[in-house]
Amino acid sequence: MRTRETTKTGSNYSRPSFEYHPDRARPKTGQRAAELQPFGTIAKLPNALSEKVCQESVERLNKILADAMTLRDLYKKHHWQVPGHTFYQLHLLFDKHHDEQVELIDRIAERIQMLGGLSYAMAADVAEATSLPRPPKGREEVPVQISRLLTAHEIILQGARSSAKKASELGDDGTNDLLVSDVIRTNEMQVWFLAEHLVDAPDVLAD
Numbered sequence: 001m002r003t004r005e006t007t008k009t010g011s012n013y014s015r016p017s018f019e020y021h022p023d024r025a026r027p028k029t030g031q032r033a034a035e036l037q038p039f040g041t042i043a044k045l046p047n048a049l050s051e052k053v054c055q056e057s058v059e060r061l062n063k064i065l066a067d068a069m070t071l072r073d074l075y076k077k078h079h080w081q082v083p084g085h086t087f088y089q090l091h092l093l094f095d096k097h098h099d100e101q102v103e104l105i106d107r108i109a110e111r112i113q114m115l116g117g118l119s120y121a122m123a124a125d126v127a128e129a130t131s132l133p134r135p136p137k138g139r140e141e142v143p144v145q146i147s148r149l150l151t152a153h154e155i156i157l158q159g160a161r162s163s164a165k166k167a168s169e170l171g172d173d174g175t176n177d178l179l180v181s182d183v184i185r186t187n188e189m190q191v192w193f194l195a196e197h198l199v200d201a202p203d204v205l206a207d
């Protein structure tokens with residue numbers, strides 16, 4: 001970068017002179033270029049896994065990621081729209097589960113990146129990729145909200161279990177560990193907390 005030039009003077013002494021370039025201080029906005037890496041490709045990293053294994057794990061993780069991102073949004077929808085006398089506890093519970101899904105999503109997306117792949121990021125792409133059923137825009141009753149969440153968890157758990165097994169067969173232990181230790185365990189815990197709300201147990205008088 002050229003910032004300084006020297007100017008000859010009459011004597012042997014050279015003093016620095018500075019040129020002013022007004023464009024250099026201005027942000028270069030609106031820039032575009034070809035994609036650095038197209039979606040669906042692997043930019044191989046030296047991780048001692050073959051490109052084929054990375055590709056397979058990335059594809060499976062991206063499916064789980066799209067479903068987890070959709071479940072995250074379903075939790076926020078129900079956090080906002082929950083009706084009835086259990087509003088306060090469910091409002092808080094749905095937000096807690098939402099936040100736990102946000103953490104999982106980041107771990108899944110970063111696992112995809114560290115395998116040299118590209119993770120889904122934008123809502124429109126996630127909507128195309130998810131296998132979770134789309135809920136209506138309107139407000140639904142609590143048992144319906146919880147049932148929708150349980151269906152979503154079960155789809156994610158099915159995908160996570162089969163992908164964990166496949167990752168283990170392929171020797172991709174990091175992906176297997178993420179799926180078992182984080183995705184499966186967190187989703188199983190959330191299923192328990194939700195499902196107990198659908199048990200029709202008496203509140204005051206025993207049957």
Ligand SMILES: [Fe+2]
Pocket residue numbers: 079095
């Ligand atoms: Fe909130």
